Amino acid sequence: xxxxxxxxxxxxxxxxxxxxxxxxxxxxxxxxxxxxxxxxxxxxxxxxxxxxxxxxxxxxxxxxxxxxxxxxxxxxxxxxxxxxxxxxxxxxxxxxxxxxxxxxxxxxxxxxxxxxxxxxxxxxxxxxxxxxxxxxxxxxxxxxxxxxxxxxxxxxxxxxxxxxxxxxxxxxxxxxxxxxxxxxxxxxxxxxxxxxxxxxxxxxxxxxxxxxxxxxxxxxxxxxxxxxxxxxxxxxxxxxxxxxxxxxxxxxxxxxxxxxxxxxxxxxxxxxxxxxxxxxxxxxxxxxxxxxxxxxxxxxxxxxxx
Numbered sequence: 624x625x626x627x628x629x630x631x632x633x634x635x636x637x638x639x640x641x642x643x644x645x646x647x648x649x650x651x652x653x654x655x656x657x658x659x660x661x662x663x664x665x666x667x668x669x670x671x672x673x674x675x676x677x678x679x680x681x682x683x684x685x686x687x688x689x690x691x692x693x694x695x696x697x698x699x700x701x702x703x704x705x706x707x708x709x710x711x712x713x714x715x716x717x718x719x720x721x722x723x724x725x726x727x728x729x730x731x732x733x734x735x736x737x738x739x740x741x742x743x744x745x746x747x748x749x750x751x752x753x754x755x756x757x758x759x760x761x762x763x764x765x766x767x768x769x770x771x772x773x774x775x776x777x778x779x780x781x782x783x784x785x786x787x788x789x790x791x792x793x794x795x796x797x798x799x800x801x802x803x804x805x806x807x808x809x810x811x812x813x814x815x816x817x818x819x820x821x822x823x824x825x826x827x828x829x830x831x832x833x834x835x836x837x838x839x840x841x842x843x844x845x846x847x848x849x850x851x852x853x854x855x856x857x858x859x860x861x862x863x864x865x866x867x868x869x870x871x872x873x874x875x876x877x878x879x880x881x882x883x884x885x886x887x888x889x890x891x892x893x894x895x896x897x898x899x900x901x902x903x904x905x906x907x908x909x910x911x912x913x914x915x916x917x918x919x920x921x922x923x924x925x926x927x928x929x
Contacts, residue, residue: 690856
């Protein structure tokens with residue numbers, strides 16, 4: 624099995640800073656497990672590493688897709704697996720960093736396999752969404768698979784539609800497929816979780832969004848719209864971006880949209896807390912209490928005992 628390091632935690636907890644420092648200390652590379660940093664041109668709003676940071680350490684799975692494209696956990700697993708094998712052949716321990724928990728879980732435990740869903744079913748479910756909207760299809764999911772509805776955001780059409788398609792095609796809720804998936808992995812992970820108290824994290828989220836605005840976040844969104852991208856594109860339909868749609872369409876004030884972006888990001892962080900509470904970690908500590916050299920030593924022991 625290949626040893627890997629995962630650095631996990633809610634948004635704005637400081638994962639990227641720790642990953643960069645550890646990668647420099649261990650002379651290795653980083654694989655991003657962020658479902659939005661895969662999109663090109665979405666830089667400020669996704670808090671991508673700076674050009675200087677990218678020059679210091681090689682980062683994988685950043686800027687690999689157009690905003691109109693869909694990226695799945697299955698695609699992440701395939702690509703991250705290939706990159707990890709490549710790095711390990713060079714005796715480099717891959718560092719996986721990001722807050723998309725489903726991506727990390729897919730890498731560590733695999734994903735269930737479902738035959739290709741017929742286009743007729745996809746069209747039927749999509750038609751419900753186009754006709755009745757997001758609230759309707761999420762309520763529909765609550766009726767057929769309440770457990771999935773509890774785990775999937777009511778603002779996430781991609782995963783909601785997928786869950787309904789799987790249920791419609793197989794007759795089995797997607798949560799049952801999750802439970803029955805084969806827990807087979809090529810990897811032995813050393814999992815690090817960055818603990819942050821909620822009030823502190825929420826304060827950091829608000830300050831980070833203010834900093835994004837000062838760096839030109841609005842100009843970034845305006846450029847994307849001028850380039851021809853739409854609010855319905857997978858990339859633009861992201862927390863932190865879509866909240867500004869009413870401002871650009873002159874239906875709401877900038878202050879109100881910024882407040883909603885902060886609120887929805889806090890809500891996202893709350894869901895991440897719930898996700899991580901169910902995970903087991905080798906090291907769980909606040910960023911301030913993590914010593915890089917001690918972590919490197921613990922990883923060394925971990926590898927020697929594999």
